[in-house]
Amino acid sequence: MSSLHFHYYYSFLVIFLFLLYSSASAARGTHSPPPPPHLRFKPTNGQFKILQVADMHYADGAATKCRDVLPQQFPTCSDLNTSAFLRRAILAEQPDLIVFTGDNIYATDSSDSGRSLNAAFAPAIEAKLPWAVVLGNHDQEGTLSREGVMRHVVGMNGTLSEINPTVMGSEIDGFGNYNLEVGGVNGSGLGNKSVMNLYFLDSGDYSTVASVSGYGWIKPSQQYWFQITSRQLQKAYKSKPQPQNESAPGLAFFHIPLPEYASFDSSNFTGVKQEPGGISSASVNSGFFTTLLDAGDVKAVFTGHDHLNDFCGKLTGINLCYGGGFGYHAYGKAGWARRARVVLATLEKTKKGEWGAVKSIRTWKRLDDEHLTTIDQQLLWSKKSTKKQPLMT
DSSP, X not given: OOHHHHHHHHHHXXXXXXXXXXXHHHHHTOOOOOOOOSEEOOTXXXXXXXEEEOOOOBOSGGGSBOSSOOTTTGGGOBHHHHHXXXXXXXXXXXXXXXXXXXXXXXXXXXXXXXXXXXXXXXXXXXXXXXXXXXXXXXXXXXXXXXXXHHXXXXXSTTBOOOSSOTTTGGGSSSSOOEXXXXXXXXXXXXXXXXEEXXXXXXXXXXXXXXXXXXXXXXXXHHXXXXXXXXXXXXXXXXXXXXXXXXXXXXXXXXXXXXXXXXXOXXXXXXSOBOOTTSOOOOSSOOXXXXXXXXXXXXXXXXXXXXXXXXXXXXXXXXXXXXXXXXOSSSOOOTTSOOEEEEEEEEEEEOTTSSEEEEEEEEEEEEESSTTOOEXXXXXXXXXXXXXXXXXXX
């Protein structure tokens, strides 16, 4: 049996065993009701805002110099510029959640991974905002293992990150697979429901299959976890009390882009695609995009990894978006501003005048220039445009 065949045999064996475990647990009635959401839409404006921060590449603070900046910037530029940008973006946008989509630290250049993680996330903690993390391909290359990085993160103040779903324990691949529910406005008809679901997955670092080179990918066990989680959330949203006809929209966050990101050119996306290699995805297609299509609730995917790409394009109803390079110790392009992505979900008003379900999801980017310029405002999804689009060729 080849190493690739063995890998998939093992993955599907894991899924089979989990099915047996789930059936037994259900029969014993051991499933407890879900806890109330940590996150909620604001009652003042019916909005929920996410700040996506991709590829900080933080290392040793003031001692770590910037890469790919203008000559006049270089003498005084360091990791501290990354922290300053994060503080400016938080102050300008006042997000309800910050999502860090991997390569949070550049562990190879860090003398102490734990200290680098503390410094990288310090602005979010200082702002007393909830924040969530997924791992990239560089986070574990220092003094902490991949599991060690996630264990360090989940012990920090303010984070909603989790190591892995408790329902699957150690059976799921990777570290940092979890979901967060965003509740409706407290006191409204949907106040006790999750009206928007956030999925976080570990897209790995590098291939663990000897015959396959390149980057990692989302494994079958992770996809199965996503499928059952999505199914459960959709069922709850459509059940009493206040049963809804449509599924609550979902957003997915991970580091390495899917191969389907290569489906776009300048005629069908908003933003830029300027990486020399185009798209740096895994060399195998694990089928996660098809899994997302089949689930039906995810409206947009947000990744990092390719610092010089910052586009959003829609493929068969799902937006595939980059955050754009944020960190100053990450490779970039001199004169091309570091950037962050903002995602804004807005609720509709019901006939009774109270806040209801999600009406629209929009996005834009903030540049780290003198004016924190806003660019590329874009409607990703609205309740009016739920028809499936034809498959791109």
